[in-house]
Amino acid sequence: MDFYGFNGAWLIQPALWAAAAIALVILLRMANIFRYIPNNQVGIVEKLWSTSGSIDGGFIALNGEAGYEPEVLRGGLHVFFPFMYRIHKSDLVTVGQGKIAYVFARDGAPLGASQVLGANDNEDRSDFQDVRRFLLGGGQKGPQREVLREGTYAINTTQFAIITDERVYGHALSGQERGVLDAMQLTIAERWGFTPVVLAADHDLVGVVTVHDGPSLPSGEIIAPEVGVDLRDAEIFHNNFQEPEKFLAAGGYRGRQLQVIVEGTWYINRLFATIEAVPKTVIPVGNVGVVIFYTGPHSDDVSGEQYRHGELVINGCRGVWKDPLLPGKYAFNTYAGKIEIIPTVNFILKWVRGEVGAMKLDENLSEISLITRDAFEPTLPLSVVMHIDYKKAPMIIQRFGDVKKLVEQTLDPMVSAFFKNCAQKMTLIELLQNRASIQEESAAQMKAKFESYSLDLQEVLIGTPRAATGDHTIENILIQLRSRQIAREQVETYQEQEKAAVQERTLNEAKATAAAQTALTQSLIQIKVNENEGAAAFARAQKDAETRKVTAAAVGEQSRLEGQGEADRVLAVGTANAQSTKLSVDAYGGPEFRLAEQNFAKFADALTKINQPLVPQFLMSGGQGQETGNAGLIPTAMLSSMFGRMMPDALERLKEEAPKAARRPNGQ
Incomplete structure (x- = not known):
């Protein structure tokens, strides 16, 4: 062929070879003889024709029919019969x-009439990577109870659509199927179903579980009982609803469950069970919790024959539990029961408008309106301190429903009536002045009434009566009382001032x-020194006196002994003289001669010692002009008179003593 002098015959043969090669490649591609599958993908085989014909039901060909094959191709080069398969x-x-991740089976046995999710109760039904095994094992179509955890799976997405939070894995989905799966993804996301249930310890929450699959509850029941909670029974222990098949095998029911889940991480299928986090029940110190249980078995009344206001049941049964919950923190299912918090410490009820306690039991109480005997109408503020025995708390709940109803429907009318009766018997001034006695009387009388309601009255505190708004009569009475008191205080003030003056002087x-x-201080010290010196001088004087006393006693004893010796000597000498005298007297011829001789001897001795002349110079006579021989001599008269008086007496004494001296022994 020649185009304008250009000869292209040499290009025809290469072009034909190239066209043949291209045609061969296109033919091989269209025939699907060779297919390469990357390692991050799987190949889903669709059989275009088969001598066995088409499948009768479903769209997975298990017996070589035309349709989607159950097996998938993994990474690598694969060779197929031409024009029979599409990959x-x-x-x-x-x-x-x-x-x-959640699994949606597009083929399998239909769900039961009461089923919500497909059963995966054996290994065949729970193997999502082996479609043939799943279908031959009786696997059911629809959303499955089992979920996929972390990892990578080679799954035939024609049979199983996999729903994750990021995308929906599925092949050959129709628009309707895509809409259904997208709606499921939205529902799961609203339930936070793509992440596990995490209950943090610092939040103090428990999870209340509602199961959406399984048999329905018996008539009259609102809470499903606990099942499969025994760790030792591995066949039915569902580990907090993480294994739905074991939960159903244990006899679990559809609906809200009595069992709750606590802190931890739990991989729960949110299409099977939803979780509602609620706070734990905290019973503060100084309180108890009376449980009103809505479910459980029926129990006999354990309140006793004397209690006729309702029944108490054993803990765990339906009704008001006999034993209250003590202070602490409880994972209590608030849908299965109610806990009434009852204070066991002393608490105050105030009949004062606008003052409300921490428990708000007295928020509807106000001052008590009174009418006194003298027609005054004061209002009385009042406070009552009371206590509830924790063992009697269930009786109060059974009888009144809660403590607030007890206060408003029973205590308020009873207390108001008591003080109104008291006020009618007194004048206003008596009511003011006798507050202490009224308080004591009210405490004593109301204590027994409170005990009949299982309450322990501790104290009644009465405030000052007040007048109604715009009423000044009570204020006038109080002004008079104040004036009296001021006068009394002035008297006491003057007395105290007098005492103060005395104290000021002091x-x-x-x-x-x-x-x-x-x-x-110096004078006191000097006095002390003088006292000490005087005491020392006194002590020395006492010692000297004792010394002198001892010395005098010694001298006296010496003198006595010397006197005794001298007396003995004189006695001996006297005795000798007496004997000598007696002998001399006897020698003179008698005592009178001896006495005369002694007298003349002593008289002669006396004359020798005097200075007077023996012969007087003057002679005095008794008669005038007459002289006799010796009548005028005075010495002669004196001697005669002396010897005349002395001689008889001396002679008598000598006569008496001479015999005594003769009888005494010598030396005595």
């Missing part, structure tokens, strides 16, 4: 860390004493 590539299913004296304290 669809699909990504591996990847579930991220801490995520959950204080001034004390100040003066303090000012002279130095001199006073």
